Amino acid sequence: MAEKGVLLESGTNELEIVEFNVANNRFGINVIKVREIINPVLVVFIPHTHPNIEGIMEIRGEILPVINMAKVLGFPDSNQPSQDKFIVTEFNKQKVVFHVHGVDKINRISWEQIEKPTNLYQNTENQIIGVVRKQEGMTLLLDFEKILVDINPATGINNDRLKHVQRKDRSKYRIVVAEDSAMLRKLLSDTLMEADFQFIDFFENGKDALDYLQHAVSENKVISEVVHLVITDIEMPVMDGLHLTKQIKQHPVLSQLPVIIFSSLITDDLRHKGETVGADAQVSKPEIGELITMIDKFL
Structure with missing residues (x-):
């Protein structure tokens, strides 16, 4: 995938998505998460696993779990299984294969084109994080982190990951968090509060967070009295x-704020993107303990 030049310049507020279909419905996944797309191969059934786990398969010497996206989404199985595709992914420090009914194309879009779900169908149980409207119809962007957590909660953010975090008073610090997933906002809120952070402002995307910070500056407030540190996801x-971080670091006042990127996309191959826009640190989800340690470093 990388050979096709899909990794965009940092901070442009653009992404490329692989569009795939399940039961004639169109969905999308960030191409940065995709390692390769392959034709159907042998999947070995594993008894007594989660119903969404189809089995395991071997790819280049690695044994990877296969998730049946039709079951995840509540659709019937493919009526042409020989035409199905397997999307091999890597995120959250995990490699997972998603079984879909077909792969259409790669599209480059701006995050501004992605509409966030309305309150009618956005909640901690929903798997949709964004909607892209085009002439040929809508493409739904899915919360793949949530899909994994629903199968195995241990892969997500939880208090067990705080066992080795130093206990101390953090109640005076004010933190801004930009995170689009309702599930992750709830998990982050619970774990940050457990670590004794009391003043946390959550925003569903980078624009809302930036508007809040710029408004504080426009009212001639001392920024350190409003917020001490910013935590941001990448995909929103x-x-x-990345664009939020770039805007903060180019601002004459806000640039003093430490920014930590907390994302499932933090890998050795992609770390340079956060460095390019000036991020002070980058932590891979779901390592909340490492995130707390990094917050302490900058406060």
């Missing part, structure tokens, strides 16, 4: 975390 509708 309207404005992504």
